[in-house]
Amino acid sequence: MKKQExxxxxxxxxxxxxxxxxxxxxxxxxxxxxxFGGHAMGDDEAMETFxxxxxxxxxxxxxxxxxxxxxxxxNEMLDKLGVKSEFVNGKRVTDKATMEVVEMxxxxxxxxxxxxxxxxxxxxxxGLSGKDASLIECEAANPALGLVGHPVKIEPTIIHSLFRDxxxxxxxPLGFGKNGETFNINGDTAAGAIAAALKADRLLLxxxxxxxxxxxxxxxxxxxxxxxxxxTADGTIAGGMIPKTETALAAIEGGVRAVVILDxxxxxxxxxxxxxEHGAGSxxxx
Numbered sequence: 009m010k011k012q013e014x015x016x017x018x019x020x021x022x023x024x025x026x027x028x029x030x031x032x033x034x035x036x037x038x039x040x041x042x043x044f045g046g047h048a049m050g051d052d053e054a055m056e057t058f059x060x061x062x063x064x065x066x067x068x069x070x071x072x073x074x075x076x077x078x079x080x081x082x083n084e085m086l087d088k089l090g091v092k093s094e095f096v097n098g099k100r101v102t103d104k105a106t107m108e109v110v111e112m113x114x115x116x117x118x119x120x121x122x123x124x125x126x127x128x129x130x131x132x133x134x135g136l137s138g139k140d141a142s143l144i145e146c147e148a149a150n151p152a153l154g155l156v157g158h159p160v161k162i163e164p165t166i167i168h169s170l171f172r173d174x175x176x177x178x179x180x181p182l183g184f185g186k187n188g189e190t191f192n193i194n195g196d197t198a199a200g201a202i203a204a205a206l207k208a209d210r211l212l213l214x215x216x217x218x219x220x221x222x223x224x225x226x227x228x229x230x231x232x233x234x235x236x237x238x239x240t241a242d243g244t245i246a247g248g249m250i251p252k253t254e255t256a257l258a259a260i261e262g263g264v265r266a267v268v269i270l271d272x273x274x275x276x277x278x279x280x281x282x283x284x285e286h287g288a289g290s291x292x293x294x
Contacts, residue, residue, distance in 0.1 A: 031283040036069040038209035039171075040282070041264075043199035044122065045077035046216040048272040055125050061278050062176060063131035070282070071171045074126075074133075074178045075202060077195030078118040085113050102155040102192050110192045111137075114180040122178050133176040138183040139190065141166035144198065146183035146191040157183045157191025159198065162205035200255040204262025211259050212281060213252055214272030219290030220249060230291050233257055256292045266293040 042062070048054040065072050086093065086109055094101040102110065119135040126133035138144025138159075143166060146157030170177050181198035183191045196213060203211040219227040220236075223244055231239075236253050239245040245253055249269075256267035270277050270289025280288040 032068050035282055039071045039206050040210045041073045041199055041203035041208045042212045043075050043196055044214055045195055046272050057275055059125035060129045061276055062126055063129040066131055066176055072176055075181060075195060075199035076118055076122055078114050081118055082110050082113045085109050096152050099153055101153055107155045107190055111182060111190055114182060119178055119180045126176055131176055133178050134170060135178045137180040144183035146185055155189060155191050157193045159183060159201040162201055164205045196252055196255040200259040203259050203264045207263040209265050211264050211267040212278055213269045216273060218271045219269050228290050233260055233294055236292060260294055266291050
């Protein structure tokens with residue numbers, strides 16, 4: 009009985025691989041930008057699964073780019089070091105002392121943990137920040153918030169160079185200003201700007217919710233940019249989903265073919281989205 013069950017499992021696995029063939033062909037040499045954040049970043053098993061999925065994507069011909077956040081880790085370190093912060097309308101003011109901690113955590117602890125996880129799964133990853141090779145030029149998003157940046161120019165040459173060597177870029181959301189400042193950038197915003205500059209086939213925004221929901225709480229699997237604007241106007245899309253859908257719309261307008269908001273806590277979420285018929289989460293496109 010056990011042997012029969014195992015055989016059925018093997019057959020199901022083989023069938024899944026066979027059904028994935030059209031999608032493997034579809035995404036061969038495609039650029040897929042993944043915003044990695046939320047629960048998965050703090051869970052060792054989820055990190056390992058994510059890293060393995062990214063290595064598999066690279067192995068079958070996809071050019072993945074990882075852009076990560078790190079808010080909880082930054083808050084933890086600020087508290088540990090006793091760095092006091094001011095807040096404006098509930099948003100942290102990033103002064104020079106705070107920025108030093110932000111850069112240390114994002115470019116150091118968080119970035120290198122993701123790089124190491126990918127390398128341990130047999131991939132070849134390199135950690136960068138938006139300051140490297142003049143990747144992300146910024147201006148102040150809101151002068152009242154200090155060194156919080158908004159990308160104004162992306163120079164993706166370094167990313168294309170890494171693609172040619174089959175290396176996976178892992179990018180911390182930091183940028184530089186014209187006067188030598190270092191800016192902290194919202195991770196979703198940085199991922200959207202990079203995806204637009206690369207004219208990526210997909211931008212995957214991994215978060216802690218299943219996707220965009222209607223008024224009945226049902227996840228909508230496909231939406232147009234027009235629907236997103238209408239749902240935002242009537243209040244269906246609210247709270248923390250608004251900046252994610254705004255990022256999606258900006259990326260699409262910038263040349264990204266489609267953006268998917270999906271639950272990064274779900275095992276193999278990125279593979280389900282790219283290589284199965286039903287996908288995962290909410291796809292937004294023109």
